[in-house]
Amino acid sequence: MTRTLPLILLALLAQGWTTRTHADENAKLPTPQEMKKWIDAELDRDLRLWYPLSVDTQHGGYHSIIDRDWTLQPYETKGIVQQARMAWVAAEVALRRPEWRAELTPVALNGLRFLKDSMWDKKYGGFYWEVKADGTPLTDSNSEMKHAYGISFAIYGLANVYRLTGDKDALNLAVETFRWLDKHGYDRKNGGYIEAFYRDGTPMLASPADRPDVVKGKTRELLGCKSMNTHLHLLEAYTELYKVWKDDTLRARLEELLVIMRDKVTTWPGAMRQFFRADWTPAATFVSFGHDIECAYLMEEALEVLGRPEDAATLKVCKDMVDHSLEFGFDYKYGGFFYDGATFGAPADTTKFWWVQAEGLNTLSRMYLRYGETRYYRDFVLQWDFLSKHILDAEYGGWYPVTDADGANPRGLDSRFSQVTRGLEKAHLWKTAYHEVRALLNVSDTLEKIIAKEKK
Numbered sequence: 339m340t341r342t343l344p345l346i347l348l349a350l351l352a353q354g355w356t357t358r359t360h361a362d363e364n365a366k367l368p369t370p371q372e373m374k375k376w377i378d379a380e381l382d383r384d385l386r387l388w389y390p391l392s393v394d395t396q397h398g399g400y401h402s403i404i405d406r407d408w409t410l411q412p413y414e415t416k417g418i419v420q421q422a423r424m425a426w427v428a429a430e431v432a433l434r435r436p437e438w439r440a441e442l443t444p445v446a447l448n449g450l451r452f453l454k455d456s457m458w459d460k461k462y463g464g465f466y467w468e469v470k471a472d473g474t475p476l477t478d479s480n481s482e483m484k485h486a487y488g489i490s491f492a493i494y495g496l497a498n499v500y501r502l503t504g505d506k507d508a509l510n511l512a513v514e515t516f517r518w519l520d521k522h523g524y525d526r527k528n529g530g531y532i533e534a535f536y537r538d539g540t541p542m543l544a545s546p547a548d549r550p551d552v553v554k555g556k557t558r559e560l561l562g563c564k565s566m567n568t569h570l571h572l573l574e575a576y577t578e579l580y581k582v583w584k585d586d587t588l589r590a591r592l593e594e595l596l597v598i599m600r601d602k603v604t605t606w607p608g609a610m611r612q613f614f615r616a617d618w619t620p621a622a623t624f625v626s627f628g629h630d631i632e633c634a635y636l637m638e639e640a641l642e643v644l645g646r647p648e649d650a651a652t653l654k655v656c657k658d659m660v661d662h663s664l665e666f667g668f669d670y671k672y673g674g675f676f677y678d679g680a681t682f683g684a685p686a687d688t689t690k691f692w693w694v695q696a697e698g699l700n701t702l703s704r705m706y707l708r709y710g711e712t713r714y715y716r717d718f719v720l721q722w723d724f725l726s727k728h729i730l731d732a733e734y735g736g737w738y739p740v741t742d743a744d745g746a747n748p749r750g751l752d753s754r755f756s757q758v759t760r761g762l763e764k765a766h767l768w769k770t771a772y773h774e775v776r777a778l779l780n781v782s783d784t785l786e787k788i789i790a791k792e793k794k
Contacts, residue, residue, distance in 0.1 A: 367719050370792065374785040376722070380730065381778040385431060385438065387735050387764070388771045392424060393445055397472045399452030400424040404765035407734050415468040415476070415767070418457055418488035422495035423772035425449025426578075429498040434779055443503060450499045450508050453492060458511065459484075462538045463518045465492045468767075483542060486533045487568040489519050490575040497579040512579055516588060524591070525564075528617050530598055533568050534561050563621070564614045566603050570633055573599055577640045589644070596640050599633060600655045608658030609681050624678045624686065627667030628694030630659045631675065631701040635780075638704065653708075660705055663698075664717060672744050673724030674698070688743040692769070695725045696737075696777035703784040707791070736764040737774050 368376075387408055392400045399421045402413040428446040432439045456473030457465050464484045469475055476482065493512050500508035522539035523531040534542040543562040576592040602618045603610050610630050612623035634656040641647050667676050667685055675698045679685035702718035705711070728745025729737050738748035739762065750761045751768060763769065 367716065370785045370788045373719070373722065374782060374789065376726070377778055377782050377785065380726070381775070381782060383735055384737075384771070384774060384778065388775075389428070389442065389445060392765060392771070393448055394452075397452075398448060398456060399473070400449065400770075401765065402471070402767055403763055406731065406736075406762035406764060408736070408764060411763070413471055413766075415470060416452075416457075416473070417468045417767040418453075418465045419491050420765075420767050420770050421449060421452060421457060422488075422491035423770045425453065425495035426491075426498045427771045427775050429495070429502040430779065431775065433498075433502050434783070446499045446502055447505065449495060450503075450505060450511075453496065454507060454511055457492070459537065463514070464522070464535070464537075464539060465489050465515065480537045482537045484535045484537060484539075485568075486519060486523055486531050486535075487565075487571060489515060490568065490571040493519075493575040494571070494578050497575070497582055501578075501582050509582060513583060513585075516576075516579060520587070520591065525616065529594055530564050530569055530618070531572060532616075533563075533565060562616065564616065564618065566599075566610050566612050566614075566626075566629060569595060569598055569603065570629060570636065573640055574636050577636070577643050580643050592640065592644065596637060596644070596652065599637060600652050604633070604655050604659060606658075607681075608655070608660075608662030610659070625662075625667070625681055626678050627663045627675045627685075628677070628691065628697050630663045630667075631694075632697040634659045635697070635701045635704060657705070657709070660701055668698075668717065669724070669743060670720070672728075673720040673722075674728075674743075674745075675721075676743070690724070690729070690741050690743060690745075692729050692737040692739055693773035695721065695729050696773040699725060700777040700780045700784075703781045703788070707784050707788050731762075731764075734764075738762060739769055 391408060391410070392404065394401050399416055401410055402416050402420060403411040405411050425446055425448075428442045428449060432442040432446060452473065453465070456469055459466055459475075465488060466475060467483055467485055467488050493515050496508045496512035496515065499505065500512065518539070519531065522535055522541070523533070525532060532541045532543075536542050573592070573595040576588060576595060580588055580592055598618075599610075602614070605611060605620075608630070609625045610633060611620040612626065613621040615621070637652055637656050638647070641649050641652055663675065666679060666682065668674075669676060669688075669690075674690045675694045676685035677687040677689050677691055677694060679687070699718065699721050702714055702721055706714040706718060724745060728741050728748070731738055731748075739750050741748045748762060750763060751766075765771075
């Protein structure tokens, strides 16, 4: 099946860029029942590797670095993104898989305690970006940055721990965090959020002269800009919080974030811009295929929580983003989504990241459930085929961080994304169980709905 391209791409085709096709259009596809069996087996294996190993029983929270063979390694810091994601995962699995509830409820509460006791700034409020491994602050200086991206995951994790346990400390801290961010970061003129702050909540709109590096891991964007990535995860976090706290201001912010992601961040023909000025004037940037397909899922989820799951305008944008990513970012030779590229044309970075493959698997299954188009199921099967053969570590279990386009040369994240350079760590500040476990949970449940639908 050859994909039909817009006429404006004829020049690209003339230069030798060709459409991608399925390797074997007539190949017999595994049934949804077979796919669910494989997905469930991988979910069970993955969870047994992460827990209880990842739990830091001495200092609280979760260990930062776990090697390829699942041995714990020394580390200097713990990060808010990592800690909050791991708390969310423990709570989500316990909520959706009763057989794990007894084991993972204490794990989720362990995350709550570390967030509350060690990562929350008791002097100024808000969450530190990083703390020392034992939970003590890195510095008492006001120049220590806080970031809306990290804070979004704190809200995300805390709300889910509350949904599982009913522990009021989790809800109260999630609400206090939302109010802290809304007070210091909400842009009442242009909408959306300022993203970076000094420790006391003062917006950080330019890199301080004595801190050219500013925040480890959050320096790719210019301070003072708004980013797709932060607002995507604020949408995710506010969706989670609204499940348990039906506040009018929160709902208004969630509705606004949905419109921002749909109408300002996403543009024709279904791709998200990455960076913006304060007034949402877009910058010329690349397309991140993984974020586009993840956003399609998160916007659908937000619609469900807001009580309007069939919002046609938003669902059209979701479909456009998935179709665009398949057109320009999917590898029909080997399977898997590439990392990034231009809006039209061949991908720029053909490496394949674990989190992109997880999000692709999740969203493709949902697209088939919603639209029933065989092409989405074929792409879903091809996605799983690549992931299961090349991203999953056959020897030790778990997921490799990155591979080449053909699945060869598994390796760790490079210096653009992480301070960790040793190689194939299964866990570090930017790699947790979050993407893979969420995807496997969602895909398993989606396949169950597909099986039930096909029986009718």
